[in-house]
Amino acid sequence: MISRTDLPLDHDAHARFLPWLIAFMVYLAALAVAGILVLNSTVNRWDQGISGTLTVQAMPSDGAVDVSPKVLQDARAVLSSTPGVLNVTLLDKQDTLALVEPWLGDLAGEADLPLPRLFDVVIDPDAGIDMTALGRRLAIAAPGVTVDDHRVWLDRLVRLLQTLQWIALSVVMVIFLVTIGTVVFTTRTGLAVHGEAIHVLHLIGAYDSYVARQFAGRALWLGLKGGIIGLAFAIPTLLAISYFAERMQMGAVSENGLHLYHYITIGILPFAVAFIAMFTARTTVLRTLARMP
């Protein structure tokens, strides 16, 4: 950025709205990027947390209250012999009762209800266990035993969150495109307003880059100014959203919230927008002046 300019760009009325528009764009972009980052953390957390475990359920045979020990033993044998299975834990009956207690209360244990027995299985997420084949082998060796790898409902949730991420990313892209369009419009207006001065500079031997540098420097300054204003509004907004999300116990999504590195990423936005504005202004000027004789 050069400190002295030969063109009175500081006094351009048409450029006065640019910092405010950029501020608004950075504000929206900051919210969208924060959304992308939080969703990304959530998806990763869910994906990693679930993909390392699976639940195997053994149902009592018809008329029985408990699952046959042989079935449990056969199921454990199949699971233990499956490559990629790291640990197999059979939840005892008390643990199972504890799981249904929120719905049935103490009655579950006293009423001799036919409760399933659960295996908590830790697997290597990278082992690529074929769940369908495992389910088949269990069904043959231990009838009434089924596998629940949580994938069905999890995949749907992950896909939903990933869709939201793409939407947020699209919003960010639209924001950048609008910013570029606005800078192009402002620069072209500036070129028209200062056409006479630019023509004189051209005729006395100024390189196009000399003129472009002045527009680019101005766009960088306005971009930074607007970007920092936008960020100054965005940070309190994000803090407020985090606070209210915590108050509303939206732990599933916001358990991790925004970390320092998230804020650093968001803090880069004003500089990114300012550099985009600078580059856009420079390109616009060079392309326009290239048409001069």
Added chain:
Amino acid sequence: MSNLSNDLVVRFENVGLRYGLGPEVLQDIYFELEAGSFHFLTGASGAGKSSLMKLMYMAMRPTRGLISLFGRDVAITSRKDLPNLRRRVGVVFQEYRLLNHLSTFDNVALPLRITDTRESEVRKHVEELLAWVGLENHMKAKPATLSGGQQQRVAIARAIIARPRLLLADEPTGNVDDRMAYRLMHLFEELNRLGTTVVITTHNQQLVERLAHPVLHLDGGHLHAPTRSRDTFDSGDSDSDDDQIAMPYDPDVLNYL
């Protein structure tokens, strides 16, 4: 014209120019200007003087023909080389074309600043030249606050500050009194003595008569062969007391040029 050499600064060959689909305002222009020459360009209003000047300072391209500046064919010179070519040409525009938002000082400094000259050098040269054209007390003034004559002097100072090899002045004495007109002409002659090729358009026949330089005369878009000024105009009423009219000046002021 002590520095005259055989190098051609300007060469026009079969040049024609038309605006849009209109008639040719310049037709079959042939002429050559040697380095260190001094020419007047005369002609009635509408004869094509300004158009010819615009072709010389590369504000326009000819409709046909060849224009060569400093030995380079302008038509095939790459666009990135044109600024360097333009920097060798100083132009005093007829309508001055000063940048109204800049001070007198900054207007004159422009040709030096676009070449990234050190600011201390810029200050030194601009102050010297503005003092010479009598504007040392108007350095911070904006063009709008200056008279027509003062603006003209600013335009002249801007045209010569970078010591151009070719100086093109379109009616440079149109808005100044006789004393300042002759003073400015002496400045042009001093630049010419230092090697600058000069072309001046003027309607001032008296001025042309008094300064014995060749004349390029345009008539209806056709250029007539250069003649000596005293042959072109009826010089019966001219006097020879130029030295009494001209202001004394210190030639050393242009030493840096």
